[in-house]
Amino acid sequence: AQxxxxxxxxxxxxxxxxxxxxxxxxxxxxxxxxxxxxxxxxGLQLLLKYFSGDTLVQGIKGFEAEFKRSQSSxxxxxxxxxxxxAAEYFCAVVGGGTASKLTFGTGTRLQVTL
Amino acid sequence: xxxxxxxxxxVICKSGTSVKIECRSLDFQATTMFWYRQxxxxxxxxxxTSNEGSKATYEQGVxxxxxxxxxxxxxxxxxxxxxAHPEDSSFYICSARDRRxxxxxxxxxxxxxTVL
Numbered sequence: 001a002q003x004x005x006x007x008x009x010x011x012x013x014x015x016x017x018x019x020x021x022x023x024x025x026x027x028x029x030x031x032x033x034x035x036x037x038x039x040x041x042x043g044l045q046l047l048l049k050y051f052s053g054d055t056l057v058q059g060i061k062g063f064e065a066e067f068k069r070s071q072s073s074x075x076x077x078x079x080x081x082x083x084x085x086a087a088e089y090f091c092a093v094v095g096g097g098t099a100s101k102l103t104f105g106t107g108t109r110l111q112v113t114l
Numbered sequence: 115x116x117x118x119x120x121x122x123x124x125v126i127c128k129s130g131t132s133v134k135i136e137c138r139s140l141d142f143q144a145t146t147m148f149w150y151r152q153x154x155x156x157x158x159x160x161x162x163t164s165n166e167g168s169k170a171t172y173e174q175g176v177x178x179x180x181x182x183x184x185x186x187x188x189x190x191x192x193x194x195x196x197x198a199h200p201e202d203s204s205f206y207i208c209s210a211r212d213r214r215x216x217x218x219x220x221x222x223x224x225x226x227x228t229v230l
Contacts, residue, residue: 032217032218034218036221041205041224041226042223042224043120043207043221043222043223043224044158044207044209044221045221046218046220046221049218051217090157090158094217101148101160101163102148102160102209102219104157104158105157106156106157107156107157109155
């Protein structure tokens with residue numbers, strides 16, 4: 001069964017600092033990987049996704065993520081964090097097939113200090 | 115493109131009543147829709163997968179008689195919480211997958227249910 005681990009429950013960074021949110025997945029074949037962001041009381045917004053091809057994926061709002069098969073990781077990065085980036089971030093994996101169920105990590109709450 | 119709406123965004127009801135939540139794909143056809151439940155400060159828990167024109171597939175531990183799902187068309191799925199109780203209070207989020215089969219789900223904005 002597929003699974004996703006986000007080791008960091010809560011991260012605090014200063015505005016303007018760089019950010020890296022960790023995500024490790026477990027799946028037997030090549031996964032489809034996603035990063036979503038959720039503001040309080042809101043739905044999920046897709047930041048970026050990886051299906052195949054270039055392992056460095058660019059997303060919206062200046063985010064990027066790198067797929068590393070050898071490490072089973074798909075870490076999210078941003079070179080300079082803005083206060084508006086404070087939110088909950090979820091990494092997710094789809095194993096493929098007709099069911100295509102998304103499995104979410106437990107999320108990382110990002111706090112940005114001014 | 116790929117917009118999913120949910121209605122209502124917030125609902126408060128009395129214990130014992132039933133509540134219906136609608137999930138619509140506005141600009142694409144969705145053969146498959148998913149319903150999630152999210153507890154405060156927690157991740158999303160998949161409740162069920164609904165396919166247009168067929169019965170929903172529920173995840174283990176989800177009461178199908180409590181959470182009725184109907185996916186009557188390619189753009190609409192409904193979740194009815196029957197005989198709601200305070201423990202059913204939660205944030206419910208739906209998602210839809212394009213009928214073209216892309217492995218990506220588009221999420222609705224969620225519905226906050228509070229049962230008094």
